[in-house]
Amino acid sequence: MELEGKHILNLIQLKLLRHTGSKGATLSSRTSKVINSEPSVQVPHFELAEDPSFWKDHNVQVLIRVRPLNNTEKVSQGYSRCLRQESAQTLVWLGHPETRFTFDHVACETISQEKLFRVAGFPMVDNCMSGYNSCMFAYGQTGSGKTYTMMGDIGEMSGKLGEQCGITPRIFEYLFTRIREEEDKRKNEKLKYSCKCSFLEIYNEQITDLLEPSSTNLLLREDLKKGVYVENLTEVSVSSVDDILRILLQVKPNAKPSSLSYVAQILQKGRCTRGAANRKMAATHMNTESSRSHSVFTCNIESCWEKDLMKHFRFGRLNLVDLAGSERQKSSGAEGDRLKEAANINKSLSTLGLGELPKGDPLSPMLLYGCGGFECDDG
Numbered sequence: 001m002e003l004e005g006k007h008i009l010n011l012i013q014l015k016l017l018r019h020t021g022s023k024g025a026t027l028s029s030r031t032s033k034v035i036n037s038e039p040s041v042q043v044p045h046f047e048l049a050e051d052p053s054f055w056k057d058h059n060v061q062v063l064i065r066v067r068p069l070n071n072t073e074k075v076s077q078g079y080s081r082c083l084r085q086e087s088a089q090t091l092v093w094l095g096h097p098e099t100r101f102t103f104d105h106v107a108c109e110t111i112s113q114e115k116l117f118r119v120a121g122f123p124m125v126d127n128c129m130s131g132y133n134s135c136m137f138a139y140g141q142t143g144s145g146k147t148y149t150m151m152g153d154i155g156e157m158s159g160k161l162g163e164q165c166g167i168t169p170r171i172f173e174y175l176f177t178r179i180r181e182e183e184d185k186r187k188n189e190k191l192k193y194s195c196k197c198s199f200l201e202i203y204n205e206q207i208t209d210l211l212e213p214s215s216t217n218l219l220l221r222e223d224l225k226k227g228v229y230v231e232n233l234t235e236v237s238v239s240s241v242d243d244i245l246r247i248l249l250q251v252k253p254n255a256k257p258s259s260l261s262y263v264a265q266i267l268q269k270g271r272c273t274r275g276a277a278n279r280k281m282a283a284t285h286m287n288t289e290s291s292r293s294h295s296v297f298t299c300n301i302e303s304c305w306e307k308d309l310m311k312h313f314r315f316g317r318l319n320l321v322d323l324a325g326s327e328r329q330k331s332s333g334a335e336g337d338r339l340k341e342a343a344n345i346n347k348s349l350s351t352l353g354l355g356e357l358p359k360g361d362p363l364s365p366m367l368l369y370g371c372g373g374f375e376c377d378d379g
């Protein structure tokens with residue numbers, strides 16, 4: 001018997017930005033119109049490259065997505081563009097003084113959900129199928145489009161994913177297509193994949209199983225073989241994108257009343273999920289449907305085949321993390337419980353920003369878990 005697994009972590013950080021702040025952006029000549037935008041406003045459009053070697057050069061990549069101004073911001077005083085994009089890697093903040101920032105990739109506000117998936121989602125799936133752990137973190141200010149990017153609108157799902165569908169359903173649609181192709185191609189080796197998913201929430205440093213919301217305050221454990229894992233977390237076998245969407249859409253009958261009102265809000269908004277339905281939400285001034293918790297959707301992908309009279313196993317973990325908004329406490333109007341949550345949210349985001357996991361930070365093990373930790377061993 002031979003076990004395969006790779007310790008290398010592939011991490012993509014999706015940083016979401018919103019256009020609010022100082023007035024008077026000078027816009028580039030390479031422009032395209034924003035749908036539903038003010039007729040006269042043109043924004044720069046820079047196509048992102050679908051580069052198959054996306055992950056090969058650096059294990060950690062940062063991709064910025066800028067959300068367009070929404071209708072309320074367009075008509076409100078004091079909101080206007082505060083960013084100018086200069087290339088597919090560079091953004092200028094139009095403050096005093098103007099400041100230029102460079103990232104691995106900058107997706108302009110006209111990028112489609114499909115294109116973003118092709119740039120960032122494809123390589124993740126390919127990596128996981130090759131036995132690497134991959135993790136995508138979405139983070140940014142509240143209302144900047146984290147949930148839109150990660151989940152999007154999955155309200156209508158008659159067979160085909162809609163245009164507004166986010167990266168999560170697209171990733172799984174692609175994953176299961178690739179699995180079917182591979183199993184077909186390597187029938188003679190009896191190649192078989194098995195995928196198991198879990199969905200958890202971290203709210204004020206407590207872990208809740210979103211697939212079994214009565215399971216709260218779960219504990220993080222560490223094991224030489226398993227790495228960092230959450231004890232008693234529900235795992236569900238999945239074999240199609242429909243299975244994933246069913247998990248995301250289904251609401252447990254014993255869900256807490258607060259969770260159910262959240263479901264109603266999401267249903268109204270046209271994006272709803274079994275797990276996501278149970279995420280903690282509370283209104284802040286900046287986004288009336290603000291998510292107050294981090295959510296981690298995990299898929300463990302195992303494959304097994306026979307070759308040269310040996311049985312081979314391979315493991316890969318795919319983590320999709322939707323972090324809580326990082327709004328400023330003063331501008332968001334957060335008080336009491338909301339303020340405590342904001343402090344915890346900001347603490348964990350700072351930990352992430354450090355690029356390292358300081359010992360003693362209660363969220364460090366969680367981030368390690370989100371990154372796939374030291375999953376997979378060859379013993």
Ligand SMILES: Nc1ncnc2c1ncn2[C@@H]1O[C@H](COP(=O)(O)OP(=O)(O)OP(=O)(O)O)[C@@H](O)[C@H]1O
Pocket residue numbers: 016066067068070109140141142143144145146147148149287289290291292323324325326
């Ligand atoms: N790229 C985009 N294009 C069009 N609309 C967008 C885009 N990104 C976000 N939106 C819209 O902006 C609003 C806020 O987005 P979303 O709820 O995803 O923010 P969030 O970052 O998840 O906020 P929070 O941290 O408070 O949960 C939603 O109505 C969403 O549909």
